[in-house]
Amino acid sequence: MDFSLLGPVAVTTGTGEVALGPVKRRSLLAMLLLQPNAIVPVEQLITCLWEEEPPEHARTVIQGHVSRLRATLAEAGADAYGVELVTHGSAYQLRMPEQLVDSQRFSELLSLARPEAAPEEAVDLLRQALDLWRGPALTGTVASPPFAAAAHALEERRLAAAEALARAHGALGRYEKAADVLHPVAVANPLREGLIAALMLALYRIGRQSDAIAWYHRTRELLADDLGVDPGERLRAAYQEILRAAPAPNAPKAQAQHHRQGRDEGQGQSQGQIPAQAAAAHQEPAPGPQLLPRPPAGFLGRDHELAYLTRLTLPAAEPADPAHGPAHGSAHGGFPPEGGTTLVSGPAGVGKTGLVVHWGHAHAYAFPDGRLFADLRGFSGGEAAAPAEVLREFLLALGQPADRIPPSPEAAAALYRSLVANRRLLVVLDNASSSAQVRPLLPGGPQCTTLVTSRSRLDGLIATDAARPVRLHALGPEDGVALLGALLGPDRVAEDPEAAHELVTLCDGLPLALRAASAQLQARPRWRLARLATALRDERRRLALLSAEDAGVAAALRNSAARLSADDARLLRTLGTGFAREVNTAEAAALAGADPELIQDGLERLAEMHLLDEEATNRYVMSDLVKLFAQDSEDRRDGEGKG
Secondary structure (H helix, E strand, O other), X not given: OEEEOOOEOEEEEOOEEOOOOOHXXXXXXXXXXXXXXXXXXXXXXXHHHOOOOOOOOHHHHHHHHHHHHHHHHHHOOHHHHOOEEEEEOOEEEEEOOHHHEHHHHHHHHHHHOOOOOOHHHHHHHHHXXXXXXOOOOOEOOOOOHHHHHHHHHHHHHHHHHHHHHHHHXXXXXXXXXXXXXXXXXXXXXXXXXXXXXXXXXXXXXXXXXXXXXXXXXXXXXXXXXXXXXXXXXXXXXXXXXXXXXXXXXXOOHHHHHHHHHHHHHHHHHHOOOOOHHHHHOOOOOOOOOEOOOOOOOOOOOOHHHHHHHHHHHXXXXXXXXXXXXXXXXXXXXXXXXXXXXXXXXXXXXXXXXXXXXXXXXXXXXHOOXXXXXXXXXXXXXXXXXXXXXXXXXXXXXXXXXXXXOOOOHHHHHHHHHHXXXXXXXXXXXXXXXXXXXXXXXOOOOOOOEEEEEEOOOOHHHHHHHOOEEEEOOOOOHHHHHHHHXXXXXXXXXXXXXXXXXXXXXXXXXXXXXXXXXXXXXXXOOOOOHHHHHHHHHOHHHHHHHOXXXXXXXXXXXXXXXXXXXXXXXXXXXHHHHHOOOEEOHHHHHHHHOXXXXXXXXXXXXXXXXXXXXXXXXXXXXXXXXXXXXXXHHHHHHHHHHHO
C-alpha cells in the first residue's frame, strides 16, 4: 500500500488506485498523512476542511468521512500493511509505517544526500527523491490556508532537492546536467534568487554567457516590478563573475578564445598597439556583448511608438526588416542619420523598459557590435547606480581586463568612449534619475545608438546632449483589454468585455497596474472580472488591490515621490486632497496657501516627474491612481502626526 501526497492525493495497492470519494474525505486523509502516527484534534481538521465559516454540523460531517475512510482502507487491505485509523475522543490518529507515505520517503532521501562530500551518491539519492513527485503537492485537497501552507512547505523541499542535485552535478563538473536540472524549476520560480544565480553560473560554465546574462536581467526586472526591490547579493555576485569574462572551468575552446581575444584587443588599445578594428581584419570577429534583458513577456501594442523610435534612431540606410533589404526613402523627421541619444520618459508603470527592450531585440540586426544594458536604479527605492559602477560593467563586457580599468571615473569614461568609437552598438540606460547620471555613460560614437528611460523628463539631457524625447502615455482601452487577454487568456476576458474595459479605466491604462490586477485574478480563478472591478471601485482599497506587499503601483509611486523635495511632496499631497481633476496655478496656490510663483515652479517640477500632466497651458491634470496615492500619503502623515 502506498500513500501519495507529492502530487494528487492517492492511495494505491497492488490492484490499483483506491477510490477515496469526495474532496473533503480526500483532504481529511491528506491531513492525517501529513502527521502520520500523530493524534490530530477534530478542531484542526475543521479548520483545514472548510475555506470559509464551517457549518454547525461540521463535527458530524467529519465523523461521517472518518467512518467511510476507515471502511475504504479496510476494504483495500490496510490491516496487512499495519495501517489503522483510530479514534481518540475528539481526535483521530492514522497509525502506520511512515515509509508508506511518499513525502516521508522523500524527506529521508533528501537528508541522506551530501552533494559536496559525496556527489556521486548524492546524485543517485536525489534523483530517487525527485522521481517521487508526480505534480504539485496535495493536488485535489480543499483550497484552505492550512493546506496551502503545507503544499508550500513541501514545494520548498522539492526546490531544495533540485538545487542540491545541481550542486552535486557541479561538484562532478557536469555543468550541463546542472543547468538541465535548474532550468525548469527556475522557470516555475522566477523570483528565487539563489536558484537563478546557480542557473546563471551553470550556463556560463558551459559557454552560454549571453543566456546567463539574460536570466539576470529577466530576474532583475521581475524583482523591480513585482517586489519593488533590487537583486540580492548572491544574484549580483553571479552576474559580476560572469561579466568579468574569465574563461570558465570546462568552458568550450571557442568561449576561451573569445575571452582571450577581448583581452588582447583591450591591451592593444591601452598600450598603443594594433587597434581592435585592424586586428579584426586578421581573425574571426568576436561576437559583441549582449547585455540586453530577454524580450518582455506579453508585450503588445505600441506600434506608433515603436515606429517613431525607429525613425529617430536608425540610419536611413538601415532596412526596416532585415529580410527585405534597404528601406529607400524612409523618413527620419529631419534628424541626422546617426543613432544619437533618444530619451523615453513617462510615468511610473507605463512600460518604458519593456518598450525599449522589445525594440532592441526587434532591431538586433542593426547592432552587430553588441547591445549594452544597465539599470541605473534611479527610481528603485534604493541608492541610484553610480556611473563609475556602470562603466566598469560595460568595460568588462567589452573585453577590457579588470586590472586595466582605470580607477578614475573620468579615465574610465574616456576608455569606454574610445573602445566604442567606431562600433555599431546599442546602449540602453534604463531608469535614470538625472541627466548628470547619464552623461558619463553616453558613447558618443557616430554609429552608436543610446536609449535612455526615465520617469523624469531630463530636460538637461535634451538641452546639452541633443537627446530626442519620446513621451510614453498610458495604454488606450483596446490595447489595455488586449493586455488583459494576453495575461488572463482571451476566453476569460471575452466572458465580460464591459468589466474588462472598466478594469482598464480603473487602472488608468498603466501596464503595471493591469498586470497587478491580472495577478489578483490569476490567484482567484473563480472570480469574474466584474468582481475585481467592483472591488477596485472602492477608492480606499484600489491601491492595495493593485499592489502586493511592497510592490505594484503604490511602491512605484512611492519611489517617484521619494525623489521630491519636502515642499513638492507637500504640494502633491495638497493637490491630491484638494481638487477633483484639473487645477491651474491660481487654484493650486489658493489650496496650498502659498505664493503663486513658487507654486508654479512646484507644479512644473511635478509635471517633469510625470506626477501631473500639463494638458494645456497652465492646466494640470492628476491621474486617479496618483490622486489616491497622494491622499493615502496625506492620511499616513496625519496619522503619524497624531501619534
